[in-house]
Structures are given as C-alpha cells and as structure tokens.
Amino acid sequence: MHRIKYIIQKEFRQIRRDRPMLIILFLLPIVQLLILGYVVSSEVKNIRTVICDLDNTPLSRDLVGRLINSGYFDVKYFEASESQLPQYFDLGKAMVALVIPRHFARDLARNKPTQIQVLMDGQDSNSAVIAMGYIGGILENFLTDRLTRQMAEYAGVLDIHLVTPVIRVWYNEDLKYSNFMVPGIVVFLLTMVTSLVSAMGLVRERELGTLEQLLVAPIKKHELLIGKLIPFAILGFVVLTLGIALAKVWYDIPIVGNLGLIALFSFLYLFSTLGIGLFVSASARTQQQAMFMTFFLLVFFMLMSGFFVPIENMPESIQYVTYLNPMRYFMLVVREVFIKGANLSHLYWQGIALLIFGSGIFTFATMRFQKRMK
Amino acid sequence: MNNPVQIPYSVQVEELTRCFGSFVAVDHITFNVADGEIFGFLGANGAGKTTTIKMLCGLLLPTSGKGFVEGFNIYTQSDQIKQNIGYMSQKFSLYEDLLVRENLEFYGGIYGLDNHTLRQTIETSVMATGLREHLEKLTRDIPVGWKQRLALTCAILHKPKILFLDEPTGGVDPISRHQFWSLIYELAEKGTTVFVTTHYMEEAEYCNRLSIMHNGRIMDIGAPQTLKEKYKQSTIEDVFIQLVKK
Amino acid sequence: MKPRFIAIMQKEFIHIWRDPRSLTIIILLPLVMIFLYGYAITFDIKEIKIGILDQDRSPTSREMVRQLTKSGYFVVTADLHDRSEIEPAFLGRKIVAAVIIPDNFSRDLNTSFRIPVQLLVDGSNSNLATVTINYIKTFFLTYSLQINARLLNAPIDMQPRVWYNPDLKSANFIAPGLVAVIMMLICALLTSATIARERETGTMEQILVSPIRSAEIIVGKTFPYIFLAIIDAIAIVVFAWVVFKVPFRGHPLLFLFFAVVYVYTCLSLGIFISARVKTQQVALMAAQLVTTLPSLLLSGFIFPIVSMPKVLQLISYIVPAKYFLVIIRSVMLKGVGMAALWQPTLFLLVFGTLLLFISVKRFKTNLEG
Numbered sequence: 001m002h003r004i005k006y007i008i009q010k011e012f013r014q015i016r017r018d019r020p021m022l023i024i025l026f027l028l029p030i031v032q033l034l035i036l037g038y039v040v041s042s043e044v045k046n047i048r049t050v051i052c053d054l055d056n057t058p059l060s061r062d063l064v065g066r067l068i069n070s071g072y073f074d075v076k077y078f079e080a081s082e083s084q085l086p087q088y089f090d091l092g093k094a095m096v097a098l099v100i101p102r103h104f105a106r107d108l109a110r111n112k113p114t115q116i117q118v119l120m121d122g123q124d125s126n127s128a129v130i131a132m133g134y135i136g137g138i139l140e141n142f143l144t145d146r147l148t149r150q151m152a153e154y155a156g157v158l159d160i161h162l163v164t165p166v167i168r169v170w171y172n173e174d175l176k177y178s179n180f181m182v183p184g185i186v187v188f189l190l191t192m193v194t195s196l197v198s199a200m201g202l203v204r205e206r207e208l209g210t211l212e213q214l215l216v217a218p219i220k221k222h223e224l225l226i227g228k229l230i231p232f233a234i235l236g237f238v239v240l241t242l243g244i245a246l247a248k249v250w251y252d253i254p255i256v257g258n259l260g261l262i263a264l265f266s267f268l269y270l271f272s273t274l275g276i277g278l279f280v281s282a283s284a285r286t287q288q289q290a291m292f293m294t295f296f297l298l299v300f301f302m303l304m305s306g307f308f309v310p311i312e313n314m315p316e317s318i319q320y321v322t323y324l325n326p327m328r329y330f331m332l333v334v335r336e337v338f339i340k341g342a343n344l345s346h347l348y349w350q351g352i353a354l355l356i357f358g359s360g361i362f363t364f365a366t367m368r369f370q371k372r373m374k
Numbered sequence: 375m376n377n378p379v380q381i382p383y384s385v386q387v388e389e390l391t392r393c394f395g396s397f398v399a400v401d402h403i404t405f406n407v408a409d410g411e412i413f414g415f416l417g418a419n420g421a422g423k424t425t426t427i428k429m430l431c432g433l434l435l436p437t438s439g440k441g442f443v444e445g446f447n448i449y450t451q452s453d454q455i456k457q458n459i460g461y462m463s464q465k466f467s468l469y470e471d472l473l474v475r476e477n478l479e480f481y482g483g484i485y486g487l488d489n490h491t492l493r494q495t496i497e498t499s500v501m502a503t504g505l506r507e508h509l510e511k512l513t514r515d516i517p518v519g520w521k522q523r524l525a526l527t528c529a530i531l532h533k534p535k536i537l538f539l540d541e542p543t544g545g546v547d548p549i550s551r552h553q554f555w556s557l558i559y560e561l562a563e564k565g566t567t568v569f570v571t572t573h574y575m576e577e578a579e580y581c582n583r584l585s586i587m588h589n590g591r592i593m594d595i596g597a598p599q600t601l602k603e604k605y606k607q608s609t610i611e612d613v614f615i616q617l618v619k620k
Numbered sequence: 621m622k623p624r625f626i627a628i629m630q631k632e633f634i635h636i637w638r639d640p641r642s643l644t645i646i647i648l649l650p651l652v653m654i655f656l657y658g659y660a661i662t663f664d665i666k667e668i669k670i671g672i673l674d675q676d677r678s679p680t681s682r683e684m685v686r687q688l689t690k691s692g693y694f695v696v697t698a699d700l701h702d703r704s705e706i707e708p709a710f711l712g713r714k715i716v717a718a719v720i721i722p723d724n725f726s727r728d729l730n731t732s733f734r735i736p737v738q739l740l741v742d743g744s745n746s747n748l749a750t751v752t753i754n755y756i757k758t759f760f761l762t763y764s765l766q767i768n769a770r771l772l773n774a775p776i777d778m779q780p781r782v783w784y785n786p787d788l789k790s791a792n793f794i795a796p797g798l799v800a801v802i803m804m805l806i807c808a809l810l811t812s813a814t815i816a817r818e819r820e821t822g823t824m825e826q827i828l829v830s831p832i833r834s835a836e837i838i839v840g841k842t843f844p845y846i847f848l849a850i851i852d853a854i855a856i857v858v859f860a861w862v863v864f865k866v867p868f869r870g871h872p873l874l875f876l877f878f879a880v881v882y883v884y885t886c887l888s889l890g891i892f893i894s895a896r897v898k899t900q901q902v903a904l905m906a907a908q909l910v911t912t913l914p915s916l917l918l919s920g921f922i923f924p925i926v927s928m929p930k931v932l933q934l935i936s937y938i939v940p941a942k943y944f945l946v947i948i949r950s951v952m953l954k955g956v957g958m959a960a961l962w963q964p965t966l967f968l969l970v971f972g973t974l975l976l977f978i979s980v981k982r983f984k985t986n987l988e989g
Contacts, residue, residue, distance in 0.1 A: 010472065015470045017512075020897065036635050038929050039917045043747065045927040074926070076632040089783045090956070092946070095926075115777045122785030123949045125793040127924045134778060137754045144761045152769075161729055162764045165739045165756050170710060172743030180745050193930065200901060213467035213528075216431045217484045218456035221492025284641070291904050292645045295912075299649065303656055309749070313665060320657075336713070339744040346711045 003219050007227025011201075015231065025197070029189045029239050033246050034176065036185045040308050044127045044134075050077040050094040052085060058103035063142055067219065072134045089121045096120055108146075171256070171340045182251045184307050186243035187331045191273050192298055194236040198229060198277025201289040202369075207286060224346050225366060229274050236270050237263075248264055257337035261344065265333045268351065271358025272326035278366035287367040297325040301327040382409045383442075384536045384567035385430060390439035392425050399425040401590035402439065407536075407569060407583075412562050414581030415571040416614060422590040423571035424464070428538050430569070431461050444535050460529035464541040468525055470514035474505060477513055477528060485532035492531075499527045503557065517552030526557060535565040543577065555580050575611040584610070586617050591619040628840025629789040635814065635870070636844055646806060646848070650798040650856045658791040658864045663750045671698035671706065671715040676725035684763065685723070693755045710742045717741045717752050718916040729767065792867070795860035796948040797921035799853045800941045803879070806849040807886030808893065808911040809841050809904070815894040816903035838891065838980075846883050853879055857952070869955025878951065881965055885972035886911075888979070889940065895979040915941035943967050 015022060021222045049067070067073050077094065079085060088094040099117035101107075107114040118135055120128050148370050151160050205211040214224060244262070247253040276297060284290035303309055304318075305327040311319055322328050329350040336342035344351070388504070400422040407413040415423045428434040430443055435602030441448040444458045450606035468477050474555040475496070500506045503523045508516050508530040513524065521544065530537060539558075543551045562568055562582075570581065578584055578598065585595040594601060594617060598610055605611045628887075636643060670688075674681050688694055692916060698714050700706060709715045720738040722728075728735045739756055743749045785792045857875075860866035897903045917923065918932060919941035925933055936942050943964035950956045958965075 002488075003484045003486055006480050009483070010469065010476070010480040013470050013473075013476055014469060018899075018902075020902045021899075021905065022900065024909065028905065028909060031909065035913075035917055037650055038932055039923045041923060041927065043927065044924055048926060083808060090954070090960070113777060115779050116781045120780065120782045122782040122788050123953050124924055125785055125788040125790050125791065126922070127927075128782065128785075129789050133751075140754065140758050140761070144757060147761065147765070151764075160768055161731075161735060162733060163729070163735045163760045163767075164764075165738055165760050166736045167741065167753055167756075169737045169741045169743040169749060169753075172749070175743050175746040175749055175884065177746045180747070180837070200904075204901060208467075208470075209463065209465050210467045210469060212433065212463060213461070213481075214484065215433055215483070216459065216461040217454055218453060218486070219484050220453075286639070287900050287904065288641060288810075288817070289642050291813075292642045296645050296649050299653065303653075310665070310745075312667065315659065318659070332713075335744060336711075340711060340742070342711050343702070346713075360716070 003223050004227040005228070007224065008230050011228065015235075021255040025193070025235070026242070028244065029193055029242060031183055032189055032192075033182075036188070037178060037182050037251055040181055040185065041177060041189055044130045045072055046074040047072055047096055047127070047131050047134075048094045049073045049096045049098065050079050050088050051075055052079045052082055052099045054082070054102045055100050057105040059108065060100045063100065063138075064098075066138050066142055067135075069198055070138055071135060082353070085119055089119075092121075092253065094121070094216060095124075095127070096135075098135070104247065109234035147221065152176060173367045178251050178369055179339055180335065181308070182247045182253050183334045186240065186328065187305075188302060188307060188336050189243055190240050190269075191301060191327055191330075193239050194232055194270060194273040194292065195277045195280075195298065196294050197235060197244065198232045198274045199280040199284070199294045200287050201228060201232065202278070202281035203284050203287050203290040206281075207370045221366065221369065225278065225369065229278070232274060232277070233270050237266065239253070255338050256341035258341075258343065261337050261347075265330060265337075265347070265351065265354065266316055268354040268358055269326065269330040270332075275358065275361035275365045278313070279361065279368060282365060282368040282370075301325055304328065305331045309332060323353075325355060326361075329353045329357075372373055383407060384409050384411070384444060385413075385569065386440075386442040388440040388442050390429065392422075392429060392434065392438045393437045398442065398590050400429070400436075403587075403590075403592045405585055405592060405595055407565055407567060409535075410562060410565050411578065412568045412570065412582045414578050414584040415569070415587060416573065416575075416578045416584055416610070417587035418573060418618070419588040423587060423615040424540055426587075427461075427569070427571060430455075431459060431538055432456055458535045460532070460534035462525050462529040462537075462539050462542050464544050468513050468521060468528065470512070471475070471563070472513055473509070474511055474513055474516065474524055475509045477524060478531065481528040481530040486592050487532060495531050495533075499531065504561075505528050519546050519553075522546055522550065522554060523557070524528075526554070530561065530566070534566065536569060537561065539568065539570040541571055541573070543572070543574065551577070575609065575614065578610045578614075586614055588618050625836040625840035625843075628837060629843050632814070632841055632844040636848065639985055645854060646802070646852060648851070650802045651859050653798055654791055654795055654856070654860055654864065657794040658789075665748060666692055667695050668693060668717065668748070668752050668755070669715050670694050670752075671700045671709050671718040672696050673700040673703065673706070673718060673720045675723045676721050680726035680729060682719045685719075685827060687763065688719070688759055691755075691759070693759075706740060716745075716748060717756070719756075719848040719895070729954040789864065789866070791860055791864035792953060794922075795864070795866045796952050797919070799856050799948055800882070800916045800919065800944045801921060802852050802856065803849045803882060803944075804886050804889075804911050804915045804941055806845055807842075807883055808890035809817055809907040810848075811845050811887060811890035812894040812897070812903045812907045814845075815841065815891075816897055816900045819898060842887050842890075846880075846886060846887070848949060849883055849886075850876070850879055861987065866952070868952050870951035870957070875951050876949070878944070878947050878961070878965065881968050881972075882940065882947075885940045885944075885968045885975075888972040888975035892975045892979045914939045918942065919945050921945065938971070940968055940971060 052063055053064060068075050073096070077088065082099055087096045088097060097119040099119070101115060104114055116139065118132065120131065122128050129192070154160055161291055167176060201213070205214070217332070244255070244259070248255060252361045277294065280290050280293045286291055304325045311322050311328070314322070333347050333350050336347060383406045388404050389402045390400060390404070390456070391398065391402050400498065403426065415426065417423050425434065429436050429448060430441060430479045432448060432455050436448065446454045448455065469480070472480065478496045479492065482495060487495060500509060505520065505524060505527060508520055513521065518522070526542065545552055546554070558568055572578060581598065583595065583597050584601060586593045601613050602608065602610065605613045605616050607616060672685055674685065685696065689696055698709050700709065700718065706718045709718070716742045720740070722736065722738070725735065739753070739759065741749045741752055767915045782788060857868060861868055890907070893907050893910065894903060897906055915921065918925070918936040921941065923940065925936050928936070946964050947961050950961060
C-alpha cells in the first residue's frame, strides 16, 4: 500500500506540470456541458416556416397564430401562391410550408372535412418527424378547442357529455427539457473523461518506455493499477462535482434527491469506466489507438444509454443489447435521483447491475494487463 | 572457474532460449555470473543481448532453458527477483515532466523505501553522483549525461544485489561515459554484481569477464585479457571481428 | 530524381497500414452508426406505460380502457387499486402516467356535461410527458365524439408532402453527416496527432535535418490521410446506398470535387492545431475540442442549428462541417449542382487558405523548436 502512494503522487505531479493538458481536462467538460445543454435535444425550435393562407379568414388566422405562439415555428414568409413554395426548399429558406385551403372556415362551419397541406424539406428527417408531430398537436388542440366551444354552446339545448382529462404533472411540473437532459450530460462527461484519460494514461507510459521501468520494480500489478487509477477516479469526482455545480448554477436544475446517493453510484460506476479505460490501454499500443478505441466505445454507449435516443422505441433485439451498457444504468440513476428524488430502494437493480459490470470489466481488464511483455 | 563450488553465483543460466515466432532471438545460451563481478555482454545490435536481459529481469518469459538470478527461478519467482535487481534500459525511462528530485522520490517509493531511508539515500547518492545542483530542475531540461546518471541513481536507490544495464551509455559523450564507468566500479567494489550489455569495444575492456554474443549464441566467454591471448589479437575489437567472421 | 515527399508519403502509408486497429475503427465506426440510425433509432413514441385506477369498475369504464390501449400508443402496466400506489409506481418506473377514472363515471356519462378523468404524468422526461399528454387529449376528444352520436365531427386532415426524403428515413439524414464528420476526424485529428507523435518521439528532427522543405513534409505527411478520407467517404456513401437505399442524386464527380475542397479545409485546421501543440495527448484532446465536437454538435449533423441559442448559431458559422453538410446533403438528396452551392464552397476555400496562411510559418519554426 505504501508504494501506491508514490504512484499517485507522481501522477498528480505530472498532471500538475502538464499545463495544456490540465486546461483541456477542465475546459473540455465545462465547454461541453455549456454547449451540450443547449444542443443535445429531441426538441426542435425556430423551424423556418412559410405560410400560404389561401382562406385568409379570422379562423385561418387563428390557426396561423397558434403556430406562431407555439414557439416551435419561426414564421418568416407569407406566400400568396402555392406554386412558389418549392423554391423555398431549393434555396433552403424554409423547412416547412403550410397551405390552408380556400374555404377552410366555411367548410368547417358546415362540418365538412377539410385538408391542410404540410410541405416539408425531409433532409433532416428527425427534425421533420418532430415538426410534423408539433403541427399535428397544434391541429388537434385547434379542433378540441373549437369542439369544446361548440359543445358548450349546445350544452343547454342538447344532451351532451364530455370526458375531459384533468392533467397534473409530477416532478417536473413545467416540463422543462433541460431538467431531463443536463443530468444526462453530466453522466456522459464523467464517462468520457474518466475512460479517455485512463485509457491514454497507461498507454503513454508504454509509449515512452517508463512502463518497462515500473515493471522491473518489485511492485504488484494491482498496486500499479490502483496507483494509476486512483488519480483518475479523483479526477472523475472533480468533473462530477463541477458538472453538478454547473447544472445547479447555470442551468438552474433542481436536485430533489440525495447527492450522497449520486456519489455512491458514481463510485460504483467508475469501476466500469476506469475498467474500460484499462481494457483499452491493455490492448492499444499508441495513444492514438487508445483514443480511437475509446471514442468508438463512447459512441455506442451514448446512443444505447437513453441519453437522447429513447430506448423504449428501439427494436426489441437492440433493447436487449442496451442491457450490456453500464452507462444505461447510471444514466437512469442520476436522472431519477435528480428529478424524482428516488432512493436506494428504487434503484436496487441498477446498483447490482453496476456492481456486476464494474467488477466484471475491471477484473477482465486487470487480467488482460500483462506484467510481462509479449 | 576452477572452483565453482566456492563461488556464489549471482546469475546462472543454462540452455536459455527465446523465440519470437520462427525467429530465434536467444539460442541455447549458458553462462554464470559470479557475485560482485562486472560481467559484460558484447554483441552487435540484434545479437540477443536485450532479450537476454529482459528474461533475467522477469520482463519476458523464456521459451526454454533454465535461469536463476540471485538463486531465484526466472520462471516462477520474478517477484523475488525484482526485489533484488536494479535495471536501467537503453532509453532512460525517466519521467521527463518530473523534477529530478521527484523522479528519485518516485523510484525510491515504488521500491518500498520508507520516508526516512529514502531521504537519506537520495542525500548520499546525489552527493556521490553530483546530481545535487540539478535536483530541482525538470528532468527534460538536464543534459543527456546527467539523465543517464539520474537513471543509474534511480536504479540503485534500493541497493540491489545485481544491477542490469542495457546499453547504458548510448548517445553519451566520452567524458560522461568515463565518469559513468567510475560509478560502476565503485558499485562493484561495494559488492554489487553488474551485468552490462554494450556494443562499445572499449567499454568491453572495463569488464571483469566478457561474453561475446552473435546471432543469439554465445561465441566465447572469458576475461578480456584471456580472450585477447586466446585469439592472438591486440584488442577486443579484433577478437570480436574474428569471432563474428567465423 | 524521385520527388522527396514521396518518401515521406510511403512512410506514412506504412504507419497507417501497420495500425490495423485504428484503420478498422475509422472504417467501421461510420458504418455502425448508419446501421444503428437506420435500424434502431427512432423518435416515434409508442407503447407508453400507463397505470389505470378504475374507481368505477363498470363495463363502460373497462370498455374505455380497452379503447385507450387499442391505439397502440399505450400499454397498461399497472392495475392500481388506490391512489397511494401511484407514487411508488412512478418511482419504480412501472408507469409514465396514471389515468384515474372517477366513481360513478358510467352514471355521470349519461347525466353530466363534463366528466373529469384525472391524468397524472411523470414529468421527468419532459418530451415523453408532452407526447403522453397530447395523445391522451386526442383520445378523450375522439371518445367524447363517439359517445355523442348527435355531434358532427369536422376533422381537419393533415396532408403531408415531403421533399427530398419522402419516407423520412433516418439513414438518408445520417449518412451525409457521417461523411462530413469522418473526413474531419481523419484529416484534422489524425494529421495533427501524427505530426505531434513525430515531434514527441524525435523522428521529426531526423526529417528536418534532411534537405527537405517544410511544404514537402506537409504534402508528404498529409496525402495518405487525404486518400484515406476520400476512400472512407466513398465507402460510407456506397454502404448507405446498398444497405439502406440512401439515394445519390448528384453527379459523382461533383461529389469528389466538393470532397477535395472540404479535405483542404480540414487539413488546414489539422496543421493549424499541430503548429500549436507539442505532445500527442494535447494534440488529440485539442483536436477533439476544435474539430470532432463542433463537427458533431454544431454542424447540424444530428441537432438542428436553428434550434440552438443565438451564440451557438453564431459559432456554427465557423464550423467547416456545417458548410460541407449543406453541400453534401444537397448533392446526395437534392441532386443540385455547382450553381446553388458556390457560397458554402467559397467559404470552405477561404477559411482553409486563411488557416493555412497563419499556420505555415509557425509550423516550420515549431517543428524546429
């Protein structure tokens, strides 16, 4: 144990000396958190829209007003002629074009079905799908309001019964998307920094030849690895603290649950991320290789963790694959604790999964790390 | 080697072999190194010197043959071996971004010296090597000759019984090389066995005994003087050339 | 005499070839991502887990629940018997929403004007919660219309028509973006790292003492990566076309021309970085910060730029991948030609030249220093 101290001390001295690296190590998570918080989203805003209102009645203008007030659409242009619309797409001036047909109000008043045409630039298919959903929702609301009004008018006259949902939202009353995303970003950053730094740290010593010098010393494998990894674990906790502080101060994310619980789970989770870093460094020969391998794994972990792509919508076979992703569990834990204040009894299985993964990956990686050369 | 029973051996090697795929890097070599001896391994690049040293230090497993360092089996007791050896490789494996003092503290630390001993050892060894004035400098900023002395100091902080030096003087000027060898003589006088590989012929002359290696095989072993007489040559270089040409 | 940069080029090719692991990742990563986006990633939400607290327990209420689940948007994962069971179900993630059907629901259905049905939603995933609320509102509207046979419904039919990507396939969207990101990764990240590595291991010194000019070093060192980047770009396009039927409407030669322009900009960025860093580790990290991340996040690759805050939108103007993305999506999906794309092309050329101009002088001195 005495020897571990010296490795840790050396590691910190090196980190401290390497100014550019130190700056990047702290800048990278902060910049990413600041950018990702605004960028990573399954919300689409300011959709450039052109409106072709052929009806031009109070009712049609009401519909256009709803579109504008939704906050999702940036209605930039009004076009009188339908035939002019395609050029908006060709020039990239608009993504959505909405055509309200002539006699729209009249048809509705006569209870005659009517059609609204939605033209879209489908290049960004994700945004298009989401925008389509928004328009659908706005139309539904438009209809509901109209019908409710109508029914209320008839209520005294006719025998009308209306089932109306009374909605109450728990935990995130304002439905703020950042409350959901920002904790996820903190998880992603923790994963990225710890796995990348631990992967490159050992490979660097191998590349520079200092690893050989360590291997001829009477130091046990576990002493060497623990000594190398503890500073990275500490770094992980620094990143985590920084991330949580930024979430709280900058993004104003409420933290309902217990931070001690987050710390406990982070500790469990670090075995997985450091284990992955160790695994990579046991197989990579150069830092570049290590970085590539880690990057590759991170993309997988990110897409398969429910970070911004919901797991529930994936095909079943791929959903099973996500169970092999430790980030999935930790992502859930952090969000549940942050937003809902979940406690250990609700996160029991996640804890066990992280424990199994952490010890499994860590043991496997340690075994792969040979003290002798090949 | 008239009286093998009386001489305690630091290194005993019998028919040691190491292959990399179909390439035989070390080919059934057999030799002993006595306690306190300066034993040289002379050979061209790729003769198998470094591979041999790595096997003896426990960095590499042999393909076949036997080997003992300080009485410990190189197959099974590499942990005990590591406790008793010092090692310095051809590229100085120091942390360039640590201070000289920090490198010393680190290597002393991982060899398990307690704080008190560590401080004392560093004190005495920087006195002996003249590293004192560089103690608070970044390792990357000191001249190569000093780096080499620092690497040697790091390798002997824990007072190993045997010191393995793998081409320790590569890229170092003759004066530094000379100073380096006086340090090695001092060590040997105090009873440390020194096992050194080199391809500098004049360095070979400094050794008590010499093994000339070529293509993974030991061509001959003996004291430099004995070898010169045996092959009727005036320098080790000529002995070497004659042996290699055969 | 053989041009001197050929020797450097050959050496660099050997480096790439000797490192099959990195090569595999460079080729495989984009293909795997297309695959995931093509098969696994969808933002449609279905089968939302709900709990039902039926206080009425009548045939009518049961029939309503049956209709609710018939749509496929909801699955009932918890049969609740008391309000106190709702919170644990939320915390245990068994349900996303709970529908509470009041006492006397079936009786009120025939007597009252308004019959309230309570909906409690777990708002932690705001997106999912919003969609759930919308679905539920729509459902009850339809349900109300059904039970009031006398009311006439005048639906508004939404008629979508989609340009360029009529089936709204994710693969069509992700494949061009991957080309932009991977080319940036290879050209900027790999070149800056390889130059830093030579400096770290001291081999750069060896090259510098030879009578070679720094321009020749740059050409020699970067050419293999240009080659690799273009091969990889073609591989992505072909794979997307064969496996996911992603269209390629433009002219292949036009595509190659734009690819070369983009490579030029990426390389300038790579050289710009390597002129400033000394170690591989810093080169890799810095390259991540200024190349990979902006290309992934601020280019419109996955997340639309218009949705971002103004500051980030402004930053996106200096992200080369943003311009190339416009170009390549236009070439692949729209099939438009040079005339419509001269603006982004001009930007890439100017930006690249500017960076190169700043770096070259510094590069030479830094190589020596």
